[in-house]
Amino acid sequence: MSEDKSIGKGENAHRAGLLSHLLEDTQDPTLEQKLEWLSVPHWIDGRISLSLADIPEAPSQQFIESLAADGLLECWNDGCLAVPSAVRHLVLSRMVKEKPNAYARLSKVYAELFASATSDSGDAFDYVEHIYHKLGANADACADLLLQAGVGLLSEPLYQFDAVERLTRYGRELGDLVLLPPEVADIFRFMGIYSRGVNGLLLSDLDVIEEILSREPKSQLFRAELFLTLGWINIQSASVERAGALFQRAREQFEALKVLRGEADSIRGLACAAISSGLLVVAEANARLASKIYHELGLHNSASHCIRLLAGVARGRGRLFEAETLFDQALEAFLTHSGHMSGARTRLTYSEVLASRGKFKVAHQHIDRASRAFEKVGDEAGVAECRKSRGVVLFEEGRYLEAREAFSDALQHLDASRSGATSAACQLWLAACEIRLDRSTVAVALLEDALTYFNRVGDRAGQASALRELGLAALRDGSTHTAIEKLEQSAAEFKAIGNEVEASVSSIALARAVITAQFPTPYTVPEITALANSTLLVFEREGLSGGIEEASELAKEVEQLSSSSGGTSGLRKAVESRSFQFRVGPQIPRIEVADYIELGRLVAQWTTEPATRPRDVGELKEQLDGIAVVPDRIKSVKFVESRIDHLVLRLPVKEMLEESLEEMTDPMGDGRYKLPQFYADHYRPGFGPAMTPLDTLLARIGDYTIGQCR
Amino acid sequence: MRAIANYEQPRKRIEELALADSACRAIFIEGGKDLGKTHLLDFVRETCGINFIVVSLGKQRATPSPKLVLDEIAQELGWARFPRLRGAMRGRSLRPIQASINDVTILGSHNSIEAIAQETEEDRLIEALELTEHLIEDLRVVTCEIRPLIIAFDHYDEATSLIDGWFSRSLVSSLCRLDHIRLIVCGRDVSRTSLKGKIPGARFLELGLEGVRNAEHWLPVVQYEGLTIPFTTYEEKIAFLTAVVEINEGVPGLIMSQLRWLCRRKGRHV
Numbered sequence: 012m013s014e015d016k017s018i019g020k021g022e023n024a025h026r027a028g029l030l031s032h033l034l035e036d037t038q039d040p041t042l043e044q045k046l047e048w049l050s051v052p053h054w055i056d057g058r059i060s061l062s063l064a065d066i067p068e069a070p071s072q073q074f075i076e077s078l079a080a081d082g083l084l085e086c087w088n089d090g091c092l093a094v095p096s097a098v099r100h101l102v103l104s105r106m107v108k109e110k111p112n113a114y115a116r117l118s119k120v121y122a123e124l125f126a127s128a129t130s131d132s133g134d135a136f137d138y139v140e141h142i143y144h145k146l147g148a149n150a151d152a153c154a155d156l157l158l159q160a161g162v163g164l165l166s167e168p169l170y171q172f173d174a175v176e177r178l179t180r181y182g183r184e185l186g187d188l189v190l191l192p193p194e195v196a197d198i199f200r201f202m203g204i205y206s207r208g209v210n211g212l213l214l215s216d217l218d219v220i221e222e223i224l225s226r227e228p229k230s231q232l233f234r235a236e237l238f239l240t241l242g243w244i245n246i247q248s249a250s251v252e253r254a255g256a257l258f259q260r261a262r263e264q265f266e267a268l269k270v271l272r273g274e275a276d277s278i279r280g281l282a283c284a285a286i287s288s289g290l291l292v293v294a295e296a297n298a299r300l301a302s303k304i305y306h307e308l309g310l311h312n313s314a315s316h317c318i319r320l321l322a323g324v325a326r327g328r329g330r331l332f333e334a335e336t337l338f339d340q341a342l343e344a345f346l347t348h349s350g351h352m353s354g355a356r357t358r359l360t361y362s363e364v365l366a367s368r369g370k371f372k373v374a375h376q377h378i379d380r381a382s383r384a385f386e387k388v389g390d391e392a393g394v395a396e397c398r399k400s401r402g403v404v405l406f407e408e409g410r411y412l413e414a415r416e417a418f419s420d421a422l423q424h425l426d427a428s429r430s431g432a433t434s435a436a437c438q439l440w441l442a443a444c445e446i447r448l449d450r451s452t453v454a455v456a457l458l459e460d461a462l463t464y465f466n467r468v469g470d471r472a473g474q475a476s477a478l479r480e481l482g483l484a485a486l487r488d489g490s491t492h493t494a495i496e497k498l499e500q501s502a503a504e505f506k507a508i509g510n511e512v513e514a515s516v517s518s519i520a521l522a523r524a525v526i527t528a529q530f531p532t533p534y535t536v537p538e539i540t541a542l543a544n545s546t547l548l549v550f551e552r553e554g555l556s557g558g559i560e561e562a563s564e565l566a567k568e569v570e571q572l573s574s575s576s577g578g579t580s581g582l583r584k585a586v587e588s589r590s591f592q593f594r595v596g597p598q599i600p601r602i603e604v605a606d607y608i609e610l611g612r613l614v615a616q617w618t619t620e621p622a623t624r625p626r627d628v629g630e631l632k633e634q635l636d637g638i639a640v641v642p643d644r645i646k647s648v649k650f651v652e653s654r655i656d657h658l659v660l661r662l663p664v665k666e667m668l669e670e671s672l673e674e675m676t677d678p679m680g681d682g683r684y685k686l687p688q689f690y691a692d693h694y695r696p697g698f699g700p701a702m703t704p705l706d707t708l709l710a711r712i713g714d715y716t717i718g719q720c721r
Numbered sequence: 722m723r724a725i726a727n728y729e730q731p732r733k734r735i736e737e738l739a740l741a742d743s744a745c746r747a748i749f750i751e752g753g754k755d756l757g758k759t760h761l762l763d764f765v766r767e768t769c770g771i772n773f774i775v776v777s778l779g780k781q782r783a784t785p786s787p788k789l790v791l792d793e794i795a796q797e798l799g800w801a802r803f804p805r806l807r808g809a810m811r812g813r814s815l816r817p818i819q820a821s822i823n824d825v826t827i828l829g830s831h832n833s834i835e836a837i838a839q840e841t842e843e844d845r846l847i848e849a850l851e852l853t854e855h856l857i858e859d860l861r862v863v864t865c866e867i868r869p870l871i872i873a874f875d876h877y878d879e880a881t882s883l884i885d886g887w888f889s890r891s892l893v894s895s896l897c898r899l900d901h902i903r904l905i906v907c908g909r910d911v912s913r914t915s916l917k918g919k920i921p922g923a924r925f926l927e928l929g930l931e932g933v934r935n936a937e938h939w940l941p942v943v944q945y946e947g948l949t950i951p952f953t954t955y956e957e958k959i960a961f962l963t964a965v966v967e968i969n970e971g972v973p974g975l976i977m978s979q980l981r982w983l984c985r986r987k988g989r990h991v
Binding site for chain 2: 169173351390
């Protein structure tokens with residue numbers, strides 16, 4: 012699209028004669044020069060036309076008006092005037108060939124006129140026209156200017172894709188008219204790649220960028236941008252180590268040039284590379300540093316990506332409570348800026364965290380919404396990733412058959428060359444399903460494939476997970492000693508990368524293998540008792556009810572073993588005591604709100620347009636789809652409206668109030684009261700999303716209308 | 722009344738498209754540069770007394786975006802007919818966005834091109850798809866006096882990739898599902914687009930414009946434009962027109978450029 016077919020080589024011969032006809036037929040000796048003045052820009056508007064009046068040799072306004080009146084200038088819908096493209100092309104071709112200095116001189120004049128127009132208007136299209144003329148005047152000197160313009164227009168906060176699409180078209184036009192310096196031509200090629208964004212990069216882009224780099228661009232800024240983009244492509248192709256090195260080079264160059272945005276982007280890249288390598292401390296430090304710089308630059312959207320990275324770090328460390336909060340925060344930030352696609356991607360990882368915390372319904376809703384977003388834009392890889400996340404949630408629910416179907420489906424639709432990490436994760440999860448469905452043989456083949464991938468890319472969390480599943484498969488097959496060995500490795504690896512939750516999951520499996528193998532194994536009963544105790548502590552801290560249950564069961568089994576062998580571990584007492592103390596959450600399910608702003612918007616609509624109010628709980632659930640989850644305990648709904656002269660005090664449900672009071676005053680509780688995230692965003696606007704006053708109002712309306720003694 | 726050189730068949734097809742019982746839902750008009758596509762649309766719109774709006778996707782200082790296109794449709798037909806679209810657009814209020822590039826301040830929201838500067842084109846596509854749903858709901862209930870309604874999109878070849886994605890993912894199929902809406906997509910290489918596959922039941926026509934080579938067909942245009950052919954007899958005038966038409970291979974845009982130049986007062990533009 013958008014390619015102007017009129018500007019190019021190989022025009023029909025008859026068109027070439029048109030200009031000669033026009034010029035030969037005139038009695039005005041200055042006509043050619045005037046036509047040149049009008050043909051150099053793509054358009055002139057009233058402002059440019061007025062500026063031309065100050066230049067003696069430029070065509071007068073009267074001349075321009077008479078040409079327009081005779082239909083010799085096109086008059087566009089928005090009032091701009093333009094020399095018809097066929098004529099313009101002929102004039103410019105002739106000019107560049109016969110009078111290159113005149114072309115450069117007029118380009119310089121227009122570069123200044125459009126610079127002044129941009130200063131007045133702030134308009135991206137005036138600016139693009141300015142850059143075009145700067146290149147026409149002296150392309151050799153404009154490499155950095157062009158690069159800064161392209162990157163600046165494409166980056167936060169402008170994201171002016173349409174303006175850059177036009178600039179790229181102008182690049183082709185210039186390339187046909189004049190010989191562009193190779194570096195400028197390379198910058199135009201690079202802009203085509205850069206404009207697709209980090210998620211739109213292709214493996215084939217790698218060759219293009221390496222080819223450009225092989226020409227050793229003179230511009231240090233260009234080299235830095237190339238290293239940065241190459242880093243992102245390497246992350247996608249799972250060459251994490253190389254990606255890290257490229258991000259580091261980019262960072263150093265941006266730092267030397269004092270380009271803070273580039274520096275922050277490189278540091279963010281380093282954080283991504285570190286996460287993929289399991290270097291979570293490094294990842295966290297880099298994500299925080301990048302976020303700080305973005306924050307200083309006022310680039311809130313980019314900062315939101317850092318929040319998502321931090322959520323990933325927290326998840327990688329098994330700090331699921333923190334991960335949940337951060338994912339929630341990142342999601343809200345993306346949605347505030349209509350970042351639907353980043354929001355969709357966040358929803359997927361968020362849903363997996365929610366599922367591991369037993370919040371299946373909300374997890375499914377997030378996947379539904381993400382899936383709708385990907386389907387709308389035809390992103391098949393995104394839809395396949397949704398299937399993978401769906402599988403994870405189903406797995407956590409214990410619905411292994413359905414989960415297996417979801418993972419198989421995802422694997423079929425994923426492009427392994429672009430989604431290697433997701434494909435390997437699917438293989439891992441699929442194997443986990445097969446093991447639980449007593450098909451260990453199938454599972455082992457899948458796990459070996461996945462492990463090969465994880466080993467190749469240095470994904471330590473993936474390696475540890477695959478080892479655990481291999482251990483479980485061995486256990487099912489009765490190879491208890493192999494199982495113990497794999498599970499020990501898995502637990503150790505998870506501990507090494509600082510993920511205590513996953514290490515605990517592997518430890519529980521290890522304990523089961525030890526029990527199955529029957530003592531004596533390398534482990535004694537007290538050691539297994541201690542292991543159960545420590546895992547219980549970890550699960551408690553993260554509020555993982557499934558884990559607590561498993562650890563408790565394990566404790567009971569070990570206690571039975573020790574009783575039968577005459578020993579006392581004291582484990583039962585500890586488990587019972589902790590089970591009593593620990594609360595997974597309120598016993599009466601509350602309404603889970605995913606999007607307070609949307610909820611507030613809905614409440615405002617119910618208030619102003621009574622006909623839109625849901626008539627029953629079914630309709631309420633329907634309207635709240637994706638916004639909040641209404642628990643099944645709610646069987647009816649009633650709307651009560653205050654009036655100017657009549658105050659309605661809606662009192663809370665007695666049982667829920669009592670429960671919340673008890674929870675908040677419990678000396679053994681976790682000592683936290685979790686306010687909805689938007690309050691933090693409101694009071695600390697730097698780090699989270701920028702909440703407009705309207706957002707805050709709506710979120711508060713949503714909260715106080717539907718809040719139920721949280 | 723505006724004049725046109727021939728193009729009788731395409732004109733007829735467009736008029737038939739406007740019939741209430743037309744089986745056809747869309748026409749794709751293709752023609753190379755200067756073949757008179759825009760003029761044909763303008764001519765039919767102005768002379769045939771049918772409900773017809775033309776939205777240009779090119780030839781503008783600022784590239785049209787989906788929001789701007791929807792805005793233009795609603796403005797043409799009157800915003801009062803689009804309460805849902807108006808509500809949805811209002812909800813997407815502009816936020817001030819600006820950044821400095823090479824010491825020049827650029828305002829992201831200056832052109833009102835998008836409601837908000839999203840970080841990817843897909844984000845904008847989703848916004849466009851959501852707004853389209855509101856447009857379609859409003860169009861579904863438009864009053865009888867503007868039914869059937871032809872919506873023509875001109876300069877499709879100049880549209881951005883975002884517009885292209887929007888048309889092929891939603892707009893074309895949604896519009897063609899409404900019984901009283903007809904669609905025209907006009908451009909240089911429309912035949913190569915995937916849009917045709919989006920027309921339910923493949924109820925569409927393809928028209929190719931090839932220029933007007935009969936000199937006599939140009940006489941009404943010369944008259945309408947007030948051009949003076951520098952000859953006196955009818956035969957001489959036709960011979961002159963034949964030469965111009967031949968030189969320009971019947972391409973209307975080129976013929977008109979040359980006629981305007983040759984048939985005006987000498988030395989006027991000084």
